[in-house]
Amino acid sequence: MLKKLQQKWNVGGKQFFLILCVFAITGTTTAWLTKVITTWMGFTAATFWLWKLLLRLGMLVIGYQIILLTVAFLFGQFAFFWEFEKRMLRWMGIKVEDGGYREEGRQRSAISGQLSAISSQRSAMSDGRSETRNQRSTNQRSAISDQQSAVSDETSNLKPVRRGGSQISNLKSVHLALFASGAGSNAQKIINYFRDHPAIKVTLIVSNKPQAGVLQIAQRENIASLIIERENFFRGDGYTGELKALDIHWIILAGFLWKVPLSLIQAFPGKIINIHPALLPKYGGKGMYGHFVHEAVIAAGEKESGITIHYVDEQFDHGQHILQATCPVEPGDTPDILAKKVQVLEHKHYPEIIEKLISAHDTQSLQSS
Ligand code: GRF
Numbered sequence: 001m002l003k004k005l006q007q008k009w010n011v012g013g014k015q016f017f018l019i020l021c022v023f024a025i026t027g028t029t030t031a032w033l034t035k036v037i038t039t040w041m042g043f044t045a046a047t048f049w050l051w052k053l054l055l056r057l058g059m060l061v062i063g064y065q066i067i068l069l070t071v072a073f074l075f076g077q078f079a080f081f082w083e084f085e086k087r088m089l090r091w092m093g094i095k096v097e098d099g100g101y102r103e104e105g106r107q108r109s110a111i112s113g114q115l116s117a118i119s120s121q122r123s124a125m126s127d128g129r130s131e132t133r134n135q136r137s138t139n140q141r142s143a144i145s146d147q148q149s150a151v152s153d154e155t156s157n158l159k160p161v162r163r164g165g166s167q168i169s170n171l172k173s174v175h176l177a178l179f180a181s182g183a184g185s186n187a188q189k190i191i192n193y194f195r196d197h198p199a200i201k202v203t204l205i206v207s208n209k210p211q212a213g214v215l216q217i218a219q220r221e222n223i224a225s226l227i228i229e230r231e232n233f234f235r236g237d238g239y240t241g242e243l244k245a246l247d248i249h250w251i252i253l254a255g256f257l258w259k260v261p262l263s264l265i266q267a268f269p270g271k272i273i274n275i276h277p278a279l280l281p282k283y284g285g286k287g288m289y290g291h292f293v294h295e296a297v298i299a300a301g302e303k304e305s306g307i308t309i310h311y312v313d314e315q316f317d318h319g320q321h322i323l324q325a326t327c328p329v330e331p332g333d334t335p336d337i338l339a340k341k342v343q344v345l346e347h348k349h350y351p352e353i354i355e356k357l358i359s360a361h362d363t364q365s366l367q368s369s
Helices: 002-009 013-040 046-074 078-091 100-125 185-194 213-220 230-235 240-245 262-267 291-299 335-367
Strands: 174-179 200-207 224-227 250-253 272-276 304-311 321-328
Touching: 013 046, 013 078, 046 078, 174 185, 185 200, 185 213, 185 335, 200 213, 200 335, 213 224, 240 262, 250 335, 272 335, 291 335, 304 335, 321 335
Parallel strands: 174 200, 174 250, 200 224, 250 272
Antiparallel strands: 272 304, 304 321
């Protein structure tokens, strides 16, 4: 049970121990102080039961919190417990700011600092080695604009495979890394969706293409970015060390064209998801991306297409489905028209599903702890 709690709080062994110490010391100190105050105020007689009750309630509601934050501060765990307090206040219906932009800024600079350290390490390691990069061009892919074609909700036939909807209860923010190789319209929608989210934050953009549009989004949004190299990705540990060091919890693929290596899948079990612009298992696999997918769908005379959000495994577009949503393929539809219809579905469902999934995951681990 303790192990589950540690996983839920997403903290290391040492921090977990310190947190337990804070709880233990706070509990004992509150009880001891309540007793001392009771004696000092002369509330020991049975006739003072109401005063005693009020004192205990006061100590529990206010005293405990003050002692908790003080002890947490002494143990270097203030940030963790402050999150805890904020969640409690929100639960009580009191509006609290989420640390705001400055905290984010600090977090980002910390991430950037770590990234530069990692990059220098990487360059040292790859000294004298020629750079290998994915040459698969995204230029041929349909130009993706934010223009949304009219696909009504009625035409979108949702097929939920696994849904969640409960409130997220993690004490710590859940950090997402978005992996993308192209323009990043889905990445942008996800960033927008979670911009003010109390528990989920996009903290890293990963790309295999230094010229990818998604990196400009990262810059504009002041989100740390990481450009990965083929050799390190496939023959190294899949950048697991860097991602763990940056405290990433979930990996969201949004137009990422490389296959995810086993090392990364094993390091993030059940926490890597992808979106594919067709109804898998059809029109998936190697080479099936961008306009190639839509061309194949139209050429096959399909009456409907759509999106598949799925877990990632070692094969292209293969893992367990999470959700499929459909749109009609009408006579006269070109790959570009179909791409736009599909994109509407992507932008609508992907952020929501990410939130539901993380929420459901959090609730499950809470129930089983
Ligand atoms: C989307 O069509 C997605 O389904 C696929 O790659 C595309 C990414 O597009 N995996 P963008 O990066 O949002 O422009």
